Amino acid sequence: MKDIKPAILLFIIFTIICGGIYPLLVTGIAQAVFPRQANGSLVTDTNGKVVGSSLIGQPFSDPKYFWPRPSATAEFSYNPAASGGSNAGPTNPAYLRTVGERVKALRDTGVTGPVPADLVQASASGLDPHISPEAALLQIPRVARARGIDREKLHKIVNDSIEDRQFGFIGSPRVNVLVLNLELARL
Amino acid sequence: MNPYELLQTIVFFITLLVLIKPLGSYMARIFQGERTFLSPIMTPCENLVYRISGVNPEDEMGWRRYAGAMLLFNLALFVSLFVMLLTQHLLPLNPQKVPPFTWQLALNTAISFTTNTNWQAYVGEQAVSYFTQMAGLAVHNFVSAATGLVIAIAVIRGFVRRKTSQLGNFWVDLTRCTLYILLPISMIFSLVLVSQGVIQNFSAYRNLPLVQSTSYDKPKLDDKGAPLKDAKGNPVVESVPVKEVQIPMGPVASQEAIKELGTNGGGFFNANSAHPFENPTPLSNFIEILLILLIPGALTYTFGVMVGNTRQGWALLGVMLLILITAFAVLQWAESSGNPLVVKQGIQSINMEGKEVRNGLAGSNLFTVATTGTSCGAVNSMHDSLTPLGGMVPLSLILLGEIIFGGVGSGLYTMLAFAIIAVFVSGLMIGRTPEYLGKKIEVREMWMSILVILTAGVTVLILSGIAMITPTAVASMANPGAHGLSEVLYGLASVSNNNGSAFAGLNANVNFYNLLGSLAMTLGRYVPAIAVLAMAGSLAEKKFIPPSLGTLPTDKAPFALWLTLVILIVGALTFFPALALGPIVEHLMMVS
Incomplete structure (x- = not known):
C-alpha cells in the first residue's frame, strides 16, 4: 500500500x-x-458591427439570401447553443417525408434537375457554415429575382466566393453562406 | 471516389507511415529510460515530480504491484471527477452557471473518462463548466491514455525480459509518457488547430445578432408547467422570435489535440469533431485523423524496437492497415452510393445526412473508420445517419475489439492477445509448439488471452439481450425498426469496448444506459488490462527459446494474413447474428 x-x-x-x-x-x-x-473567427458587416462567426452558419430563409443546409439543432435551426445532427436513420419514414418536403420547397422556387444532397440533408453539427458550389449556383435565379439584380453579376460573385480544396486536394470545394450573404449586402 | 479524394487518402496514409518510425523509436527510447532531445528540459521536471510524489524511480514492480498501482491511480481519477461533476456549480470558471450533474450521469461520465471511453450522455456546451472541461475531462484525457500506453509497455517488457518477475515502475512509465510524449505533441498540434480556427479562450458565451432573424414555435405551458392543449387536443404553441443567438466559447483547442491523440474522443461540444469550432477546415480534419492513428500506429514500431525485431511490429501494423483500408473502401462505397429512398425523390446520389460539406465524403469516412478502429470515439459525422451497410462498418470495427490501431496502448495489447491465439491455433494445426517472440505459450497465456478477447464481446451480447427486454431501454431508440436495434447494439458495443461514439439518436441519459454502461465500461477496460498484466508477469519469468526450424515465423506476411483471418473469424462468429438483425435487415428493407 x-x-x-x-x-x-x-x-x-x-x-x-x-x-x-x-x-x-x-x-x-x-x-x-x-x-x-x-x-471564434468573428465577422463584421459594412458598419463594422459583429454579425456572427464565419464558422457558424445562420438560418437564412428569405428568398433574397442564399440558403444554408437544413439544420437539426434544438428549438430552431442553426442554434449554436445546441449543436448536433438529426441522427435520423436512412429508413426512418418521418425523415424520408422531411426530405421530400425540402425537395418540394426547392422545386417551388423553380429548381429543376437533381438536387445537391447537401441542400436537403442536414449537417452533422447543425451549424455547417458551407454549402457545395452546386447548391449555391442553383440558388442564383431565385436570389437574382428577389433582389432584382443581374444573374451574370450574381454568378460572378458566387464563383468568386467558392473556396477551393485546401492545398488543392484536401476536403471539398465550398461556399460560405454567411460570408456570401454579407457580400450581397455590400451591393 | 473522385481523384482528389483518392489523392487525399493516399497522402494521408503516406504521412502516417512516414511518422511511425521516428515517433515509434522515440517512444522506445522514452520507455527504455534513454536520453532524448527533450531531456534537457524535461528531466528536471521529471525528477521534481518524483521528489514531490515520493516515487523512487529505481524501484521495479512485479505484475501484481504494477496492476495495483494502475488501479489505485484510476480510482483517484474516478473519485475526483465524480466529485467535480457533482459540485461544478460551486467551483470557479463557470461563466454560464451550469448546474451539477445528477449522480447517475456523474457516475457514468466519471467512469467514461477514467476508462478512456469518453461516452457522453450529456450536451457539452450546456452541461459542463470550463473548470470541469479543463481540470477534469482534459486531465483524464491525458492520464487515461497514458494508463493504456504504459500497460502495453509492461506487456512488451514481459516478452523481452527473461527469468524475472519485474515489469518496470508504473509511476515512472506514467510520468515519462505524459511529460515526453503526450504533452509536447498536444502542445504543438493544439496551436496548429487554433491556426485553423479552433477556439481557445475563457470568454463567456457570446450573444450575437442574426443577419436575418428567425422564430420558432414553443409549446405553451399552463401554470403547473404542463403543455396546454386546444379544444381538438393539439398542443397550443406560441411563436418565439429569435433576433440573436448564443455562440459558445471556451478552451477548445487544448482539449481537442489530446482528445484525438489519446484516442479519448470526448467532445467539448455536443457535435464533437463535426462542430466547426472543434474542426473548422479540411486541414484540421486531416490533422485530427492523423492524431487519432498516430500513437497506436507508432506503438507497433516501438514494440518492434523493444523486442529486437522491427519486422514483428510491421507485421502487426500490416494487419491493422489491411483491415482499416478495407473498411474505409466499404464505407466510401456505401456512402457514395447513397440512400435509394432519398435518391428517388430527385436527389444527387450521395449520402450527406449528418456530414459536413468542408470534410467531404472521404474526409468524413476516413475519420469514421479511424475513430472506431481505434477506441477514440470522436465523430465528425453522425454515424446514426450512415447508410445501413455504411453504419455496419464502424460498428464492426468496434466489435472486432478495438485492435485496428486500437486505443492508445490498449489496441496493441489486445492485438497481442489475438496474435497469441493465432500462434496457438496454427500450432495446433501444423503440430508445432506454440511460441511467440521466443516465449512458450502455455495454459496461463491462453487463459489470459481469451479473457482479453471475450470480455467485451460477451458483455455486448448479454447487455443487448437485457436491453431488448427492458422497456426503458427500448423507448430510448430514436429510429423505428431494425435501425433502433442497431442504435442499441452500437451503444453497448461502444461502451463495452471503450470507444465512446454512438448512434447518437439513442437517448442515453436514462438510468438503464447510465448504470449498465458504467458497468460495461469498467469491465471492458480493467478485465483485459489486468489479464494482460498477469500474462506479462508469467511471460517475463520464462526463459527465452531461440528460434529453430520448428518455430513459426511471426514477422512475415503469411502470419499477418493468418492473424487477419483469425480476427475476422472470431468477430464474425461472435457477432454475425446480431449484425444480421440490425444493419443487414435494414439494408435489405432499404433496397427492396
Missing part, C-alpha cells in the same frame, strides 16, 4: 500540469499569435 501516496500526489501534479499549465500556456500563445481564430 506504499503506492497510495504516489497515486494521490501524482494525480494532483498531473491535474496542475495537464489541467492548468498546459491549457493556460496554449491560451496565452493562441491569443498572442492567432487572436482572430482563438476568439
Whole structure:
C-alpha cells in the first residue's frame, strides 16, 4: 500500500500540469499569435458591427439570401447553443417525408434537375457554415429575382466566393453562406 | 471516389507511415529510460515530480504491484471527477452557471473518462463548466491514455525480459509518457488547430445578432408547467422570435489535440469533431485523423524496437492497415452510393445526412473508420445517419475489439492477445509448439488471452439481450425498426469496448444506459488490462527459446494474413447474428 501516496500526489501534479499549465500556456500563445481564430473567427458587416462567426452558419430563409443546409439543432435551426445532427436513420419514414418536403420547397422556387444532397440533408453539427458550389449556383435565379439584380453579376460573385480544396486536394470545394450573404449586402 | 479524394487518402496514409518510425523509436527510447532531445528540459521536471510524489524511480514492480498501482491511480481519477461533476456549480470558471450533474450521469461520465471511453450522455456546451472541461475531462484525457500506453509497455517488457518477475515502475512509465510524449505533441498540434480556427479562450458565451432573424414555435405551458392543449387536443404553441443567438466559447483547442491523440474522443461540444469550432477546415480534419492513428500506429514500431525485431511490429501494423483500408473502401462505397429512398425523390446520389460539406465524403469516412478502429470515439459525422451497410462498418470495427490501431496502448495489447491465439491455433494445426517472440505459450497465456478477447464481446451480447427486454431501454431508440436495434447494439458495443461514439439518436441519459454502461465500461477496460498484466508477469519469468526450424515465423506476411483471418473469424462468429438483425435487415428493407 506504499503506492497510495504516489497515486494521490501524482494525480494532483498531473491535474496542475495537464489541467492548468498546459491549457493556460496554449491560451496565452493562441491569443498572442492567432487572436482572430482563438476568439471564434468573428465577422463584421459594412458598419463594422459583429454579425456572427464565419464558422457558424445562420438560418437564412428569405428568398433574397442564399440558403444554408437544413439544420437539426434544438428549438430552431442553426442554434449554436445546441449543436448536433438529426441522427435520423436512412429508413426512418418521418425523415424520408422531411426530405421530400425540402425537395418540394426547392422545386417551388423553380429548381429543376437533381438536387445537391447537401441542400436537403442536414449537417452533422447543425451549424455547417458551407454549402457545395452546386447548391449555391442553383440558388442564383431565385436570389437574382428577389433582389432584382443581374444573374451574370450574381454568378460572378458566387464563383468568386467558392473556396477551393485546401492545398488543392484536401476536403471539398465550398461556399460560405454567411460570408456570401454579407457580400450581397455590400451591393 | 473522385481523384482528389483518392489523392487525399493516399497522402494521408503516406504521412502516417512516414511518422511511425521516428515517433515509434522515440517512444522506445522514452520507455527504455534513454536520453532524448527533450531531456534537457524535461528531466528536471521529471525528477521534481518524483521528489514531490515520493516515487523512487529505481524501484521495479512485479505484475501484481504494477496492476495495483494502475488501479489505485484510476480510482483517484474516478473519485475526483465524480466529485467535480457533482459540485461544478460551486467551483470557479463557470461563466454560464451550469448546474451539477445528477449522480447517475456523474457516475457514468466519471467512469467514461477514467476508462478512456469518453461516452457522453450529456450536451457539452450546456452541461459542463470550463473548470470541469479543463481540470477534469482534459486531465483524464491525458492520464487515461497514458494508463493504456504504459500497460502495453509492461506487456512488451514481459516478452523481452527473461527469468524475472519485474515489469518496470508504473509511476515512472506514467510520468515519462505524459511529460515526453503526450504533452509536447498536444502542445504543438493544439496551436496548429487554433491556426485553423479552433477556439481557445475563457470568454463567456457570446450573444450575437442574426443577419436575418428567425422564430420558432414553443409549446405553451399552463401554470403547473404542463403543455396546454386546444379544444381538438393539439398542443397550443406560441411563436418565439429569435433576433440573436448564443455562440459558445471556451478552451477548445487544448482539449481537442489530446482528445484525438489519446484516442479519448470526448467532445467539448455536443457535435464533437463535426462542430466547426472543434474542426473548422479540411486541414484540421486531416490533422485530427492523423492524431487519432498516430500513437497506436507508432506503438507497433516501438514494440518492434523493444523486442529486437522491427519486422514483428510491421507485421502487426500490416494487419491493422489491411483491415482499416478495407473498411474505409466499404464505407466510401456505401456512402457514395447513397440512400435509394432519398435518391428517388430527385436527389444527387450521395449520402450527406449528418456530414459536413468542408470534410467531404472521404474526409468524413476516413475519420469514421479511424475513430472506431481505434477506441477514440470522436465523430465528425453522425454515424446514426450512415447508410445501413455504411453504419455496419464502424460498428464492426468496434466489435472486432478495438485492435485496428486500437486505443492508445490498449489496441496493441489486445492485438497481442489475438496474435497469441493465432500462434496457438496454427500450432495446433501444423503440430508445432506454440511460441511467440521466443516465449512458450502455455495454459496461463491462453487463459489470459481469451479473457482479453471475450470480455467485451460477451458483455455486448448479454447487455443487448437485457436491453431488448427492458422497456426503458427500448423507448430510448430514436429510429423505428431494425435501425433502433442497431442504435442499441452500437451503444453497448461502444461502451463495452471503450470507444465512446454512438448512434447518437439513442437517448442515453436514462438510468438503464447510465448504470449498465458504467458497468460495461469498467469491465471492458480493467478485465483485459489486468489479464494482460498477469500474462506479462508469467511471460517475463520464462526463459527465452531461440528460434529453430520448428518455430513459426511471426514477422512475415503469411502470419499477418493468418492473424487477419483469425480476427475476422472470431468477430464474425461472435457477432454475425446480431449484425444480421440490425444493419443487414435494414439494408435489405432499404433496397427492396
